Amino acid sequence: KNQVEQSPQSLIILEGKNCTLQCNYTVSPFSNLRWYKQDTGRGPVSLTIMTFSENTKSNGRYTATLDADTKQSSLHITASQLSDSASYICVVSAGTASKLTFGTGTRLQVTL
Amino acid sequence: EADIYQTPRYLVIGTGKKITLECSQTMGHDKMYWYQQDPGMELHLIHYSYGVNSTEKGDLSSESTVSRIRTEHFPLTLESARPSHTSQYLCASSDPGTGFRETQYFGPGTRLLVL
Numbered sequence: 001k002n003q004v005e006q007s008p009q010s011l012i013i014l015e016g017k018n019c020t021l022q023c024n025y026t027v028s029p030f031s032n033l034r035w036y037k038q039d040t041g042r043g044p045v046s047l048t049i050m051t052f053s054e055n056t057k058s059n060g061r062y063t064a065t066l067d068a069d070t071k072q073s074s075l076h077i078t079a080s081q082l083s084d085s086a087s088y089i090c091v092v093s094a095g096t097a098s099k100l101t102f103g104t105g106t107r108l109q110v111t112l
Numbered sequence: 113e114a115d116i117y118q119t120p121r122y123l124v125i126g127t128g129k130k131i132t133l134e135c136s137q138t139m140g141h142d143k144m145y146w147y148q149q150d151p152g153m154e155l156h157l158i159h160y161s162y163g164v165n166s167t168e169k170g171d172l173s174s175e176s177t178v179s180r181i182r183t184e185h186f187p188l189t190l191e192s193a194r195p196s197h198t199s200q201y202l203c204a205s206s207d208p209g210t211g212f213r214e215t216q217y218f219g220p221g222t223r224l225l226v227l
Contacts, residue, residue, distance in 0.1 A: 032212055043118075043202050043218030044155075051212045089154075093214075100216065102154040 002027040004103035006090050012109045017080055021106045023073040023090030031093035035064050035075045038087045038105065047075070047088075080110045115139050118203050118219035125193055126227050133188045133222045135203030144186040145216065147202040148172060155202060161186055162208075193226045200224070 004025045013019050025033070032051045036044035048057040048064040050073070057064050061078045077084055087105040094101060116137040125131055137144065142163045147155040147170075157170030161180040175197070176190050186205075190197055200223050204216040 032214075034215065036218075041200075041221065041223065043204075043221050045218070046215050049213055049215055100157070102156075104152070104154045107152075 002092070002094055002101040004090050004092050004101050006088075006103040006106050008106060009104070010107040010109070012111060013080055015080060015082055015110050015112055019077050019080060019108065021075045021077075021088050021090075021108070023075070023103060025071050025073070025090070025092045025101070025103075027071075027092040027094045027101050029095050030068065030071075031095060033064075033066055033073050033093075034091045035062070035073075036089040036091055038089055040086070044089055077108075080108075082110050082112070084108060085110045116203065116205055116217055116219040118201075118222050120222060121220060122223045122225075124225045124227065127192075127194055129193050131190050131193055131224070133201055133203075133224070135186045135188070135219055136184050137186075137205040137217075137219075138184060139205060139207070139217070140183065141205035141207050141217075142183065143206045143208055144180065145204040145206075146170070146176075146178060146186070146188050147204065148174065149200045149202055149221075151200075159188065193224075195226045198224060198226050 007022045034049045035047045038044040050066045063076045066073045089105040090103040119134045144161045146159040149155045156172035158174040159178040161167045202221045203219040206216045
């Protein structure tokens with residue numbers, strides 16, 4: 001069964017600090033991996049997307065990495081801001097890009 | 113910001129009522145999806161469509177139904193709402209022409225509370 005596991009489940013950091021979120025997946029065949037940001041009560045918004053041939057992708061202060069051999073991905077957030085407070089969801093496509101397996105997300109809270 | 117819209121954003125309704133959640137997108141995407149998400153939980157696919165007159169059930173069993181008469185419109189209907197239907201419903205669309213980079217764009221969601 002395809003699965004995506006994320007850690008930590010929740011995280012609290014001070015504004016300005018960096019953090020790294022983890023994603024392990026068992027999805028086959030692998031098509032791509034995305035990180036989404038979901039603000040409370042809103043729909044997810046795509047941050048990065050990586051196919052099997054890419055091992056890093058940046059979007060501003062967000063940098064995602066992918067190790068297809070160990071089936072692991074991470075999302076690094078640099079110089080966090082209060083607006084980064086949200087859930088970050090790792091999503092993996094199997095076969096056709098329409099078939100998605102969602103992680104439960106990491107709930108990040110950035111405080112003063 | 114994706115051009116995909118959902119109405120209503122919030123809905124409180126009594127048991128037994130019929131409701132329709134609206135979803136529309138202006139991106140011309142062929143593929144559209146409905147997900148259900150409970151607080152703090154992952155998204156579960158309940159319906160999808162690959163184009164006009166095409167609808168399929170998703171991985172999570174749902175008592176809702178959908179229709180796809182126009183490319184831009186993908187409404188979801190509950191014939192008789194029950195408290196167990198209380199959840200957030202997210203609509204999404206994607207362009208299959210982008211291949212391996214196909215990305216689903218999500219609407220803002222409808223929060224449904226059935227009393």
